[in-house]
Amino acid sequence: MALNCGIVGLPNVGKSTIFQALTSAPAEAANYPFCTIEPNVGIVNVGDERLQKLADLIGPEKVIPTIVEFVDIAGLVKGASKGEGLGNQFLGHIRQVNAIVQVVRCFDDGDVVHVNGTVNPIDDIETINMELALADLEVVERKQSNLPKLIKNQNKEISSKAKMLVPVLEKLVAHLEEGKAARILDLSEEDKELISDLNLITLKKTLYLCNVDEDSMNDDNDYVKQVREYASTEGSEVLKICGKLESEISALETEEDKLDFMEAAGIEISGLELLTHAAYKMLGLRTYFTAGVKEVRAWTFKAGAKAPEAAGVIHTDFERGFIKAETYHCEDLFNLGSESKVKEAGKLRMEGKEYEVKDGDVIHFRFNV
Incomplete structure (x- = not known):
């Protein structure tokens, strides 16, 4: 099922490190901006203990899990909506995904350069969200400029839809001009259907992924608390992950080694597994099974x-x-x-x-x- 999550954020927040750990794909991770230019795509198995239970009872020849797709999109910067930092290209990549995971730097480290010189997660989030809102604003205004011609169209269906779009686009323009995401605007399901062809970035569901240091895994640091408070205002989910730690876990060769490492680090469930499940749920995906002696398999379907x-x-x-x-x-x-x-x-x-x-x-x- 071609549904995916795009991993976005400012340069040097740990996106590619997390993506590489998540997918074991060779995304280059380096301490400088624009390390990623073309988006890397990774297919990740969704862990599901029910699948193994079915296999234990039925004894199949093969066991096949379901998957979720992640796309690592290059770091955005202020001015991306105007083309800064190859912004137009990167925004185009984001427009193609179904949901967004925004990685937010929530750790201090003098050896890892921050693109703005200082760690401030809310500024980082607002920089990204502003650029995405401005990119959507351009799309909406372009559609708005075409409405007079569409309203005069001899085809009544086209004309009628254009008339219904007028108040919806006006509301969107006023909202996006303030740098606010379309997903927090009070739009009815009918409104969303009317603008579905615009494929607005800020209408996509978003999860904020706090990249923290090891010391902040058990207790939220001040940065994470700020992100949680911000996300609560728009009804978005927040997850916490230590990209450095997850990278070390993913580099281990056997599952036994990984479990031993996690136990020593006091981790019951890896952050990457939590992220995979959260992304799966955010995309509105569910799982059913087919079961026989040849194969027990998990299949993905839309709720x-x-x-x-x-x-x-x-x-x-x-x-x-x-x-x-x-x-x-x-x-x-x-x-x-x-x-x-x-x-x-x-x-x-x-x-x-x-x-x-x-x-x-x-x-x-x-x-x-």
């Missing part, structure tokens, strides 16, 4: 998807020729111990086209093409 749409994730033929979904929830299998006992307990159901697939469903699709 709220009906059974035929979820079947289409496996193959378009499954959606096109959908007949029924034979399904039970994985928790029923965990509680009862076998698929035969799931059937005996009446937990196995036959669902039709209107069934809304649930996170954790185990499904066998029946189809005919």
Whole structure:
């Protein structure tokens, strides 16, 4: 499923270090601005203990997890919306992703240069958000300038939509001019549908990722507290990660070594695993499973998807020729111990086209093409 999160931030905040640890992809990490020019793309497995539980009970030949895609986008700077620091190119990359992870520097280190000379996470966030808002403002104003011509169009559908857009774009312009994100503007679902073709950057869901030093992993430092307070005003999520520590963990060769390192460092769940799950959730993704002796596999679907749409994730033929979904929830299998006992307990159901697939469903699709 082609849904992804773009990792953005000012230069030298630790984006590429975190991306490299997250994906084990060879993103160059260096102590100078614009280390990343073309976006690096990494595919990351989403850890899910339910998948292993299913595998333990069924004993398949293969176990295949679901994934989430991360895109490491070059550092933005003040003036990016006007082309500073290759800004137009980088903003174009951000416009193509589905959600944003904004890395914020929340540590002091005299050996790592800050692009503005001093560590101030709120200034950093506002610099990024201002540039993204100004980039969106340009798109909105361009659309606004075309409205008079569209309103006069002989096609009533085009004319009617243009008239409905007038107040929405006016509201957006006033909001974006103040450097505020479109996601915190009171827009109805109908408004969002009207402007969906604009693909506004600041309308995308955003997670603030605080990159901290090891001493701040257990207790929030003042920088993290500031970010949490800022994020609460726009309803965005905040996660904390030590990029340096995660980089060291990812460099270890075996899972056993990684677990030993984490235990010694007092880490129960790696920051990267927390980030992967948060990104998966932020993208509105959920997981169902297919289970058999050949393969136990996790599949990604959009929350709220009906059974035929979820079947289409496996193959378009499954959606096109959908007949029924034979399904039970994985928790029923965990509680009862076998698929035969799931059937005996009446937990196995036959669902039709209107069934809304649930996170954790185990499904066998029946189809005919």
